[in-house]
Amino acid sequence: MPDVIHTPLCAAGHADNRVAGHAPDHLADRDVREIIRDEHLMRRPILEALAEGPLTIPQIAAAIGRPAHEVVYWVMGMRKYGHLTEIKEADDEGFYLYKIVEKEDG
């Protein structure tokens, strides 16, 4: 069996044009909705990776073994909800470093 299951049912697609949430027929990629759904699951491994110190998105991706573009969704979501934040200046390569925001609710 292929590692992607296509929904023959899917006709909708563009119901709300503000959602860019439809990655089309492409075996290597996951649907955006599916990636985003994993955010809560990925929170712990990402925070564990950052426990050692701030990291860029490619560094987090390498640490948790997931693709960088998926990590962007999770890191930005975690940033939005106050779990981590960036260090002011980007590095020479143009990457920001993200660090844990210390708070009670992990």
Added chain:
Amino acid sequence: MTDDSVREYDALVIGGGIAGMESALKLGDMGYRVILVERDSSVGGKMVLFSKVFPTLDCASCISTPKMGAVVHHPSVTALTYAEVESIRGNGKGGFRAKIREKPRYVDEAACTGCRQCEVVCNVAVPDEFNAGLISRRAAYIPFPQAVPKKAVVERAGVSPCTFNCPAGVKAHGYVALVRSGRYEEAFNLVCEATPLVGVLGRACYAPCETECTRGVLEGPVSIRRLKRFIADRHYADGGSAVEIPPPNGKKVAIVGSGPAGLTAAWHLARSGYEVKVFEAASRPGGMLSTALPAFRLPDAVVQTDIAKIVSSGVEIVTDTRVEDLEALRDMGYAAVLVATGTHRSTRLGVPGEDLPGVLKALDFLRAARSGEALDVRGKEVVIVGGGNVAIDAARTALRLGAARVQVVYRRSRDEMPANPWEIDEAEREGVRFVYLATPTRCVGDGCVESMVCQPMELGEADESGRRRPTPADADPFVLDAACLLEEPREASVGVPDIEGAGGFLVIVAAGLTADVDGLGLALKPDGTVETDPVTLQTAVPYIFAAGDVVDGPSSIAEAAGRGRRAAYMINRWLRGEELDPTGLGDVLPVMDKTEVLERQESYRKVEPWRTGPLHTGASAVAGPLDFSELEPPVTEEEALHSAGRCLDCGVCSECRQCVAICPADCIDLRMSGREFEAEVGAVILATGFTLFPADAKPQYGYGRYKNVITGMQMDRLLAPTRPYNDVVRPGDGRIPDNIAYILCTGSRDETVGNPLCSQICCMYSIKQNQLIMGALPLADVTVYYMDVRSVGKGYDEFYEQAKAMGAGFVRGRISDITEKEDGNLVLRYEDIENGGGMVEAEHDLVVLAVGVQPSADVRSVFLDAAPSLDEYLYLGEADEDLDPGSTDMPGVFVAGSAAGAKDIPDSILHAGAAVAQAAAHIEKGRETA
């Protein structure tokens, strides 16, 4: 909820974007009473989400928010957000009758302070449509920081199938989502809101949730039951937690029977402040859990741990106490009594020889095995009669006690067997044999049973249960006896007292169970179960309620627990003198349609269920002697997270109730219902805006496949002060781009996608973004690939020139396709028109598709009789664009802004002005003729 009074307004404006707000405000200023209906949870439309507006480069949200505030606070304007116009029809007086539905926000709008705590704690992440899908939002959300009203909404699409199908009322989706977030204790507590039998159900529930789980349509259901086991094991391994006991309310309730129904009722009543005493006839509490279910499926320690939790809530359980007089309980001061005595009377076979020694009742056999006074079946030939789970449990228990051979005789075929198919599989794997389509006609023996005569059967028409009815086949009876005993008895794992009077052949009857309540003076149904009101569970004697198998006949732990919960709810209401209304128990929404859930994604990465232990190994036979230790292996945290991660969040909100618990204003109510009302209006203005071209409809540009190809709307969000990321960074890897390409006219002036029109705005918003990028990222190069730049409008050409002067490159060329490099950079191939038309390649690290606009005229479907016409490009048509802007071909119906065709913000405002003037004239005319 329907509001019967009809409200009256001069005008109805549909759509709360800039054109709709402008229309409502201007009409309101003129003194007309206006109702504005916006589908989203905030007014503002697309404009408030932009970074800045061209050509002035004013901050879009700074200039939107005053209008947004004004429209919701205007004394003549009623602005409804999160609402929809369901229908419009002419009222025969030149005006219209509209039906409007306010969708439930599940948040008390007046009380919500917009503190965002619900969002932060919410366990469900979905794409944020207000950030063009670049980031997540939560099921509980405030759409964006400048939202007006700035109030939370909970997105509930329906009840998730797992939750809907749990007979115990467990919020299955909720605890799965909590496990996914690592909130195991909260997950445990959520299950306890329905029943305290968390460890028990985590092991022995038949899991109807999994049968209906949407993920089952893909690779297999989420292991919902095992997740419950995981949280129970975690909870108790971590030492459990104290149960909060409310102050006593001074009333006492007696519960007869300590099975799942009685225990669950006791738990709920105790937590409502009642003094609860449970009377149990057996020597150990738990009902079937302690007496019938075999320990290899449900270890005793698990049952006792769950019961200890119930006791810690203040419930008193007395055992070895058979209640024979319910009235006596009343006399002892119990204000209400719940009968939850289960089904403990075995149905007889009704064949000769049934009372011979060696013919046993399955329940007695299981009870003896469970209590350790196990019976000596070593080396014996054992025949089980029946096809339910009791039969299977008895068969597997007999094997464990050392039976030489165990055969299950069932009168129908395997397909009709009421036992769960996986239980049958496991029994087969352990060595149980099945004799289908046979029924005993006689037990034969001299002093004890020695053989059983069976009649072969065949299947006829379906009976009332829907299963095909067995009838005797035209075949000779056959005999089952001890002739085929093995020479060496199998090893038995427990003590082995003799079965009185039995020989080498045993018959265990599992032909059904019914209630055993003869002495209690209750009205019974023909099958011997107790008669109650099906909704309230009250018997004919008002203070006596009954629940569980004693009412429903043999069911399941989850069903009995659910009935116990219902009984507690009703008893509480009855004792408080309230109407026995079940509304508070059920769900307010229908079950989520699985097809609709699956359609949310175009593809699913295959994630197999976790395979573990003998239940799932598919091993053909079990090696070594069987014993009574628990069969199913424990759930590791890794397995739990893997399993919870497979959940599709069917209903969107999981009903985990974390937001309800945290909201400081106490304003979240997941049971809220919407409101519908009718309005008489003099005129209608349609201001429903446009939709953006779906960029993946141009597959050669790779949108949705290439991580660093985004749309103009997404770039506007990246540049906005309320941007989703901390800076303009590539979605592919978070790097700041330094060489950005724009492709103009994506989906506009393009016959191949059916849109010959210029979108009017894409050139200008791209030029605006060029300038903002050069401000934000001074080192970045920007190249715009175009066929024609249209900068018609006051100051627009100067704006274009300004971008060029700032360094934006403009290349006249048609992009034929894009490929993605390993590092996420993109190679664009284009026809270099200015330099002879050859094909040229250029590499960029971010590509922005300047997507065009498309009509969004689905609002026409709300018109029940005639609807305004569309123009040839499928925008809402104007009677005469030049001479009569804003009026449609339907008297009294007007169109404002980009719903009538692509327009930028100044043009949309202007156009709304025209529509307002037209509408005012229509309203006045109506007044004159009235």
